[in-house]
Amino acid sequence: MSFDIVQMVLVTVLTAATPLILAAIGELVAERAGVLNLGVEGMMVLGAAMGFAVATQTGSTLLGACGGVGAGLLLAALFGLLTVGLAANQVASGLALTILGLGLSGLVGAGYVGMKRDPAPHLHLPVLSDLPVVGPLLFGHDAFVYAAAFLVAGVWWFLWxxxxxxxxxxxxxxxxxxxxxxxxxxxxRFLAVLFGGACAGLAGAYLSLAYTPFWSPGMTAGRGWIALALVVFASWQPVRVAAGALLFGGATVLQLHAQAAGLGLPGQLLSAVPYLATILALVALSLGRRQGGSSAPAALGRVFAPSR
Amino acid sequence: MDATVAHAPRGGPTPLFGAYGIVKRFGAFTANDGIDLEIRAGEVHALLGENGAGKSTLMKILYGLLEPTEGVVTHRGDIVRLANPDAARALGIGMVFQHFSLCENLTVAENIALVMPPALRGRALTERIAGLGRDYGLHLDPARPVWSLSAGERQRIEIVRCLLQDPKLVILDEPTSVLTPGEAEALFTVLERLRDEGRALLYISHRLDEVRRLCTRATILRGGRVVGTCDPQAETARSLAALMVGTQVREVRPKANRPRSADRLVVDHLTLPAPGLHATPLRDLSLTVAEGEILGIAGIAGNGQAELFDALSGERRAPNPEAVRLDGRPAGTLGINARRRLGAAFVPEERNGHAAAPGMSLSENALLSRHATAPLSRFGLLRLGAARDLARRIIEAFDVRKAGPDPAAGTLSGGNLQKFVVGREILAEPGILVINQPTWGVDAAAAAHIRQAVLDLAGRGCAVLVISQDLDELFEVADSIAVLHAGALSSPVPTSQTSRAAVGLLMGGAGEAEAHAPIAAAPADALAAVS
Known part of the structure; x- marks a missing residue:
């Protein structure tokens, strides 16, 4: 019985961490190339709206996910055009992108508020998924979770x-x-920004297609900003980003359970626990980093305009 | 002067690389104006010119970084198009950059791998690096991150990266500007070996003694045009300089020797911990500079020069007031403006961002260091007219060339901005001047102007401390020289009683054991002069 609870908690931790991993790993690639894109939240929320809209229209979760990715790509292309092509200020452009994404998502999702659809199907492998404990934990998720794991490994291999x-x-x-x-x-840099946008869009689509399968305005609830912070505190290391996201997911699930159990602490304080825990853990990690040099990409946020 | 005029007859064998009629315009500005250049295999060809003469532009065209507006580049007589550095490398052109094109947070091997074919990686690459290191004496640890390496080691990376591509032409841009005399010697040995292997070298420099030593042909640029080609070994440093500048470079007039008088700048057993990871601590450092004296501080970059400058200027304060005394008054714990009010002035090493704010106008930059000592404000409000007057006086006195009446500091060339920031401090008629790398990266004419101004200032009684990596400069201006090594200072020796070799040895740390007996480290001629 208690086994089931532990197992259930672990599965929810994984699902809570997945959107953060997806968004952060994309941003990590963009920042490794020297582009600071503060528009993650905007790309994510438009990905969520577009993903839900496309999935509802076509009835296909896969096409919905593609719609989310497409929305992220579109916003990222705009951002890339401004900051990489025209050497505009990255911070200002990123903030504008978030506002634009939030606005557009409201427009795209206007007709879909209150609608519900079935969550993305979970994988079922004949024998493996039926294994006790390990089965549901490793082999019983939807495709997004595997995509996130694959992306972390892929990005690590690509970078190093x-x-x-x-x-x-x-x-x-x-x-x-x-x-x-x-x-x-x-x-x-442009390609890296596009990759970041695609990942953020996918993260958004995961929220509206699998995590909570409906659309509501602003449903990303600051996850894009958490993803940005994760990248920095993880000192631009993919594996640390995944670990930080899992920690955040874990703290989120735990505080929900704590609230349900009625610990007597104010709910608002418990809601803040995941943020505090993640920040503390990652600060501790970055304090112990190597001496000298810098772990941040040295050209991060600096615009480049070649003479020709 | 027997330099031939440009458009020399193109006889003889087909040159390895040629550039004919190269014109490059940036908007209304013409950086290269009809330049012809021929480079033959096995020659070391010098490209001489002052800052802004068009050397860098021509070099970038040859390396495919810029496309010429007009003109052609040939390879063995065939016209080639160098659209990008890959194309240039494919033709066998390699480049050793002056401001190294290295990524600080990557390792040596990663920096080299960036321009190698993707197949060459990992173990194979590190073996190639080690092999080349053995062949040429260019030793490198492939796993070290670049930020942990000295300038000389960084240049070795550039050279190894270049040689791994087996280039037929190696372009070297001011290769010795950041090297110690010993490192420069090692570089010359490598370059002579490359020449003997039949490679062509294009050697860009404004250090004329090096050019005369290494190069057999020189092309001289002025204002974007070729003003002459010559055999540098048949010329003197003065005649080459005259070709570069267009007029005779005036020799620096030494100041009259004065009897030793009152000490104006005193540093008394100053010890400061290193301010950061890659910084140097100052170790029990003492010095005095008397009225009218110029003390030169030699040393390899990163041995505490920046830390000493910061401690003297007040950017970093000493633990006790007596550690730094200005005209007898304790100043160790005072800030920079308080020290300026005591009659001191400071010129830091970095022009852009330290001595001057590049985005601000010259008059605003004049305000930045003079607001405490000059009547440039009233009731807390700026007197912009007075600031503009001051800027104009500096510009006139130091012949600062600029565009527009009051342009942003960042639009000036390095030499002109340096003249401005030096002039700003000298016009204040300070009693004490601390100046770090006064002529770093500055062309010959501007350097002579700055050195003369410093000498004249000392002649009027100012105590001057010159921190410089350029030994020629120190021997030209300083009365005595002390060497900073690993944050400790050797005792000063009169310039007339030491030699470049002796100072060079101390710079390498040879005097560490006998840091307080530098005469012992000086060679026999210095000893003879003493006895």
Whole structure:
């Protein structure tokens, strides 16, 4: 019996962490290339609205997810055009992107408020999913969860094992030097921004298609900002981003259970626990980081305009 | 002067690389105006010119970073288009950048891998790096992150990265500007070896003695045009400088020697911990500079120069007031403005961002360091007219070339901005001047102007402390020289009684054991002068 509760809690932790992992891993790639995109929340919420709308119209969760990704890509392309193409200020553009995304999502989702659909189907593997404990934990999730796990591993491999990833990190470290070497600074940055947008859109679609399968305005509830903070506190390391997201998810689920159990503490305080726990853990992590150098991409947030 | 004029007959064998009629315009500004250049295999070809003569632009065109507005580049007589650095590298052109094109947070191997074919990676790459290191004496630890390396090591990365591509032409942009004399010697050995292997070298520099030592042909640029080609070994440093500048460079007039008088700047057993991870602590440092004296502080970058400057200027305060005395008054715990009111003035190393705010106008920049000592405000309100007057006086006295009446500091060339920030402090007629790297990256004419101004100021009784990596400069202006190594200072030796070699040894730390007996480290000629 208690086994079931533990198992259930662990599964909910994983689902609560998934949108954060998806959004943060995309932002991590963009920031590793030197672009600070503060518009994650906006891309996420538009992804949620578009994902739900497309899924409802077509009846397909897969097409809905594609719609979410497309919405994220669209906003990211706009952001990339401004900050990479026209060398506009990244902070201002990112904040504007969030506001734009929140506004557009209200427009797209206007006709869908109050509608419900079935959550994204969960994977069922004949034998594996029926295994006790391990089965539901590892083999019983929807595709989004696996996509998140795959993305973390893929991004880690890309950044530290592939030549293209090396170029991307180098560009994020010093765009003047890499430009002088003949690397395509703006092309790589634009692609990295697009990747970040696609991931944020997917994270949004997960919220409206699987986590809570309905659309309500502002349903991302600040998760985009949490994802941004995760990237910084995880010192731009994919595995740490995943760990931080799981921690945050865990604290979220625990405080819900604590509230349900009636601990006598104010609910608002308990709601703040996940944020506090995540910040504390990641600060502790970043305090223990290597000496010297900088863990942040050195060119982060700096605009680049080559002379030609 | 027997330099031939441009458009020399194009006889002889086909050059390895040629550039003909190169014109490059940026808007209304013409950086290169019809430049012809021929480079043959196995020659070290010097490209000489002052800052702003168009050297960097031409070099970037040859490396595919810029496309010429007009003109062609040829390779063995065939016209080639260098659309990007990849194209240039494919033709065998390699480049060693002056401001290294290295990513600080990547390792040595990663920085090199960036321009290698993707197949060359991991173990294979580190073996190639080690092999090249053994061949040429260019030793590197592939796993070290670049931020932990010295300038000389960073340059080795650039050279190794370049050589791994087996280049036929290596372009070197001011390669010795950040090196110690010993490191420069090692570089020359490598360069001579490359030349003997039949590679062509294009050597860009304004250090004429190096050019005369290494190069067999020189192309001289002025104002974007070729003003002459010559054999630098048949010329003197003065005649080369005259070609570069267009007029005779005036020799710096030494100041009259004065009898030793009152000490104006005294540092008394100053000890400060390192302010950061890569900073140097100051270790029990004492010095005195008398009225009319110029004390030179030599040393390899990163041995405490910045920390010493900050401690003297008051950007960092000493624990006790007596550690720094200005004209006899304790100033160790005073801030920078309080020290300025005591008659001191300071010129930091970094022009952009430390000495001047690049985005602000020259008159605003004049305000930045003079507001405490000059009547530039009234009732807390700025007197902008007075500030503009002051800026105008500086500009006139120091011949600062600029565009527009009061342009942003960042729009000036390095040499002109340096003249401005030095002039700003000198016109205040300070009793004590501390100046860090006075002519760093500044062309010959501007450097001579600045050194003369410093000498004249000392001649009027100012105590001057010059921190410089340029030994030639110190030997030209300083009365005595002390060496800063690992945050400790050797005792000063009169310039006339020491040699570059002796100071160079101390810079490398040779005097560490006998830090207070530098004469012992000086060679025989210095000893002879003493006895």
């Amino acid at each position: 094992r592939s030549r293209a990833g090396l170029s991307l990190r180098a560009i994020g470290d010093d765009h003047t030097a890499t430009h002088a070497l003949g690397l395509k600074v703006r092309k790589v």
